[in-house]
Amino acid sequence: MGQQPERAWPVVLDEVTAAVESLTAALDSVEDFTLLLQQVCEQVTRAVPGVDEASITLLVDGSPRTAATTSDIPARLDRDQYATGDGPCLRAASTGHLVRVSVEEAAEQWPAFAKDARAAGFGSFLSAPLTIDEEYTGAVNCYSAAEHGFAELDVKLLDLYTSTVTATLRVHRRYQRARDTTEQLIIALETRAVIDQAKGILMALRQIPADEAFTLLAEQSQRENIKLRDLAARFVAHTTGRPDHGA
Numbered sequence: 001m002g003q004q005p006e007r008a009w010p011v012v013l014d015e016v017t018a019a020v021e022s023l024t025a026a027l028d029s030v031e032d033f034t035l036l037l038q039q040v041c042e043q044v045t046r047a048v049p050g051v052d053e054a055s056i057t058l059l060v061d062g063s064p065r066t067a068a069t070t071s072d073i074p075a076r077l078d079r080d081q082y083a084t085g086d087g088p089c090l091r092a093a094s095t096g097h098l099v100r101v102s103v104e105e106a107a108e109q110w111p112a113f114a115k116d117a118r119a120a121g122f123g124s125f126l127s128a129p130l131t132i133d134e135e136y137t138g139a140v141n142c143y144s145a146a147e148h149g150f151a152e153l154d155v156k157l158l159d160l161y162t163s164t165v166t167a168t169l170r171v172h173r174r175y176q177r178a179r180d181t182t183e184q185l186i187i188a189l190e191t192r193a194v195i196d197q198a199k200g201i202l203m204a205l206r207q208i209p210a211d212e213a214f215t216l217l218a219e220q221s222q223r224e225n226i227k228l229r230d231l232a233a234r235f236v237a238h239t240t241g242r243p244d245h246g247a
Contacts, residue, residue, distance in 0.1 A: 033169075034067060040165050041068035044140055047161040048126070050149045051142040056130065057089045058138040064090060067138070073120050074143050080113045087113045092127035092139040099127045100155055102148050123147035126154060128162040132169045140165075191229040198232035201239050 037056050045051045055069040055078050064082045069075040081087025087110050092099045103123045107114035117125070124144040131137045140162050144150060195217070202213035217235070221228040 036169065037068040040140070040169070041070055044142060044158070044161060045070065048142060048150075048154050048157050050124075050144045050146060050151075050154060051126075052122070052145045053143040055089070055141045055143075056138060057093050057127075057141060058136055059093050060136065064093065064138075074141065077113065077117055077120060077122075077143070078141065080116050081110070084110065084112060086110060088125045088127045089139045089141040092129045092141075093137060096129045096131065098129065098155060098159060099125070100150055101125050104147075117143075121145055124149035126150045126158055128158045130162055130166060130169075132166060194229060194236060195232045198235045201236065205239075 037058075041054050041056050044054045053070045053074045055074040056067045057064050057078060058067040064078075066075045066078045069078075078087075078089055081090050088099045088101055088106065091097075101109075101124070103114050103118050103125075106117065106125060122143045123146055126142040126144070127139045129137070129139055140158065142150070142154075142158065195214075198217055199210055199213040202208065202216060203210060206213070208216075217232060218228060221231045224231065
């Protein structure tokens with residue numbers, strides 16, 4: 001097959017804009033980061049002409065995994081690359097540079113991957129790096145059935161799309177981290193409050209100082225092999241006659 005015909009900039013830019021707007025709107029309703037990545041994966045088929053299938057590779061602690069995919073086929077081809085330690089998606093993810101190759105060009109560098117890709121009906125590949133934060137880096141991977149199916153315009157469109165998507169994903173990750181920190185702080189404050197309450201009751205009942213009361217609670221926690229917070233909550237509930245809703 002020949003190269004996909006290039007479309008006018010206004011048309012393709014409208015498609016990129018629509019894809020990004022759709023993703024931005026999802027921020028208001030999608031809390032799960034994986035679901036958001038799935039939307040990115042599906043939207044790239046609209047944003048870049050000639051994309052038949054797509055996937056997203058994430059590197060977590062140096063290990064690659066496919067975090068989103070439009071079908072099982074690109075996911076399987078991604079795994080081929082992970083098994084050999086190289087390929088278009090891993091090259092883009094590890095180098096931070098966009099990779100565009102035909103199946104013939106891929107055969108020279110990654111023969112096993114190219115053979116499986118050709119058997120699956122793909123002739124061209126386009127992968128763009130995705131750097132979200134210190135924990136998540138990776139690549140957006142585009143698969144085309146056409147040989148030489150990605151033009152220079154497609155390269156620019158994918159680069160524009162991933163640049164915009166990266167900013168959106170970073171906002172979502174910052175929101176997630178802030179929410180997690182807030183939840184951890186609330187739990188820590190609640191834990192401190194119930195332990196302090198248990199200490200105060202012990203101090204009053206036994207006429208002992210705060211450090212000795214804490215030691216007694218900690219030792220009992222170890223003997224029963226339960227969390228100090230749960231022990232304190234149970235003790236408070238027992239001595240005050242109030243039901244314990246936190247343990």
